[in-house]
Amino acid sequence: MSQDGFNRFWSRRDHLRAFAFALGLGSIPASTLAQSAAYPSRPIKLVIPYPPGGGTDITGRAMAQRMSEALGQSVIIENKPGATGMIGAAVVAKGMPDGYTVLFGAASEMAINASLFRNMTYDPRADFEPVSLVAVFPLVFVAPTSSNQSLRELIDAAGRKPASVSYGSIGSGSPQHLAAELLSSMAKVKLLHVPYKGSGPLVQDAVGGHLDMAVSSVPPAVPLVKSGKLRALAVTSAVRSEALPDVPTMAELGYPGYEFNTWVGMAVPKGTPNDVIARLHQSLIAALQASDVQAALRDQGAVPVGSTPAAFREYVQAEIAKSDRIVADAGIQPE
Structure with missing residues (x-):
């Protein structure tokens, strides 16, 4: 899927309201879902690279509860804050690729930091297997x-x-x-x-x-x-925010093509089996359909998405490229 196509996928209101659930589930073969039946056999650790009480944490906790119900195993939150999200992200990147250590991460540690830091302890481009883009903010x-x-x-x-x-x-x-x-x-x-x-x-x-x-x-x-x-004055999304419906977008003010959102997504360590990713993806999509999860996201000014793993991979790569361009144009020197 091209970047323009993916942007249209999640920025159009009708697609956002549908969350693209049909696209997400339809891309996973039934045989693959069947293979994942043995997973999980023990609790799953959902690593959130931020302190308790913030927007990412609130959203992650709501997701964890509903994912637990779908998986039949506890999804336990583990907050690992610090270094603009890099401490928690590194824990997952270096974890066992078995589906029991999962990242609930945001734009900074999964994309922006790659443009700002020379010596990261993990590579957001190569050290994760994507599960889904969860929501944009x-x-x-x-x-x-x-x-x-x-x-x-x-x-x-x-x-x-x-x-x-x-x-x-x-x-x-x-x-x-x-x-x-x-x-x-x-x-x-x-x-x-x-x-x-x-x-x-x-x-x-x-x-x-x-x-x-x-x-x-x-x-x-x-x-x-x-x-x-x-x-x-303006919102940074391609369409107006439902929380601020009277506020124009940048495009409406004469800056066509301007779009910048923060976001949250789910990923696992590189090498995690496809059937395990499929099972996690299935539980994530189920969680996104729950009314309390949707309410938690709306309270954070977010728009639920729910993408395929492949679409999320493409999205992250495009976000890293966008950050690279902004940092270079602004003359920000990577640390």
Whole structure:
């Protein structure tokens, strides 16, 4: 499947609402599913490379409960935070390829970090077998209500005077940082990046007018936008967010082709048998159909997907290539 074809696959609203479950299950032969009947025979460890309580953790826990029911074995959460997700991802990459150590990972450790770090302890391109893209998470550009400038006006101001317009993110190399740098590259302007340690201080300074704009995940921004403490300028997805239906996309504002989302997916160590991957995939698709999992995803501003393993592999490779381009265009030096 081409990248354009895959983008259309998960960005179209009708396909998203269907989650592409038929595509996912239809690609796995019945004989393969039968072979996996002996798996699992003991509990499965689902490694989440982030602390408890965050969006990835909340989503992973909801998935784990429903996957346990589908598999007939416990799926136990193991949080392994640190090093922008790389500690937990490395645990899985170096684990036994038997289906009992599974990564519930995000864009950073599975794609972005490959563009930012020279000496990683694992290779996200080669050390995992993909299971499925689980969900995508649009981001949103916001501005203080003390300013009445639109996104286009802010970009025009940056064009007249480089680095005169500031934006905040949750840290250098974060998805929020790269989302703004992609806009900067497409608009051919220089924006002033102000990194923060977390979304709390970021949105507080945005509300206080200490930044011209900020790039935020959707959940912390929605109540502030609805209460009038922040103005939403644009979402980073190809289609409007259901959580912020009145907020335009970048394409609608005159930046065709702009799209940047963070995401979560499931992967296992390289060499895991195909029948085991098929069994995990089957349980994941079943979990995504559960109403409580869908609610957990919606609460995080996410759009459920559910892809084939092959489509997820292609997606990750394309995301790494996109990150490489953004990092190079922004002049970010890999560490």
